[in-house]
Amino acid sequence: MLSKLFGKTRQEKHEGLVAYMASIYGPCPACGGSSSDHDVWEFASARPWSPGSHSANLEAAIVRRDWLAAAKIWEFRGNDNAITYSFLRCPQSGSIALLRLESFVELWADDRVTGRWVLAGDDLQAAGQAAQGQWRRVGEQGPRPDV
Numbered sequence: 001m002l003s004k005l006f007g008k009t010r011q012e013k014h015e016g017l018v019a020y021m022a023s024i025y026g027p028c029p030a031c032g033g034s035s036s037d038h039d040v041w042e043f044a045s046a047r048p049w050s051p052g053s054h055s056a057n058l059e060a061a062i063v064r065r066d067w068l069a070a071a072k073i074w075e076f077r078g079n080d081n082a083i084t085y086s087f088l089r090c091p092q093s094g095s096i097a098l099l100r101l102e103s104f105v106e107l108w109a110d111d112r113v114t115g116r117w118v119l120a121g122d123d124l125q126a127a128g129q130a131a132q133g134q135w136r137r138v139g140e141q142g143p144r145p146d147v
């Protein structure tokens, strides 16, 4: 991904990253528009192809809609494939979608979203509470620590 951004100014890199992430996330499941002006929180990640991964615990927490338990699992490493769960907040509708993203270190494999769910009711309320103060704009570099 980063190789596509070489040789550009900081502003071009930022716009390139916003466009890239918006293309990976795809249209907002709530409003159907581009996600480039939406907020996102990447809150959990696992490396299911690596030994000792807590990916089963993460998937179970997601199924239970236990966002806080899920957010305690962060196995992301820049040098390994990962599954990341994110919330995407829609400024038009105020709704929050849950995105499941598979990301790959291989340059020939683009990251791809393999699940999109628009949250409702208690799930939506709990997601909003869990994400409070964590939102950043799509494509903005936030803290995404390696473990």
Ligand SMILES: [Zn+2]
Binding pocket: 028, 029, 030, 031, 032, 033, 038, 089, 090, 091, 092, 093
């Ligand atoms: Zn939207």
